[in-house]
Amino acid sequence: MPTSFEDLGAGGPIMVVLALLSLLSWAVIVIKTLQLWHSRSGAAMRGDAFDRWRSGERQEAQAAVAAGRSPADRVTSYAMQALSGGFSGPVLLAELTRRGNDEVSRMNGLIRLLELIAMISPLLGLLGTVLGMIQSFQELELAQGAANASVLAGGIWQALLTTAAGLLVAIPAAVGAGLLSARIDGAAQSIESAVGQLMLAEENPDI
Structure with missing residues (x-):
């Protein structure tokens, strides 16, 4: 040896x-692994928040999503804030796409x-x-x-x-x-x- x-x-x-x-x-x-641990969490919570959004409880829905820890929660929280402020249409969708791409790019760091x-x-x-x-x-x-x-x-x-x-x-x-x-x-x-x-x-x- x-x-x-x-x-x-x-x-x-x-x-x-x-x-x-x-x-x-x-x-x-x-x-x-630590970074992505919560990356797919919060689906049930977001579903409940969307139900509240439909029923008009927008502040409660936004607060619930803002407490989430996943990328989907962060993008959804921004979308709810924008919609509550009257921001909508193609411009909002473009901004949400950009934010989503940023989240994915951040998650892909070091994978290469x-x-x-x-x-x-x-x-x-x-x-x-x-x-x-x-x-x-x-x-x-x-x-x-x-x-x-x-x-x-x-x-x-x-x-x-x-x-x-x-x-x-x-x-x-x-x-x-x-x-x-x-x-x-x-x-x-x-x-x-x-x-x-x-x-x-x-x-x-x-x-």
């Missing part, structure tokens, strides 16, 4: 990079970084393996065929270790990016649905 990164030869520096990428990806996953880590980690692992194999065969050539087979095998498995490390870094990053992206998509749908329900309640309070 190698006792240090130097024992891994050409793969040593790459193992250091992969270790740093692993720490970075897990940090991003934790940060984004996770996807990049998932993409480059296997390539870095493969690079370490190729460099390690080259080094092993160079040593075999210098030994003019008299190299100890066990020493050669040890160099090869150490080289292959970087590929395994690259996959171990990439898999959690890819899974995390996929799950977090799905949650963001659900939050974006919640924003669109909430705005649509509010506009319907405003235009057709009897429905």
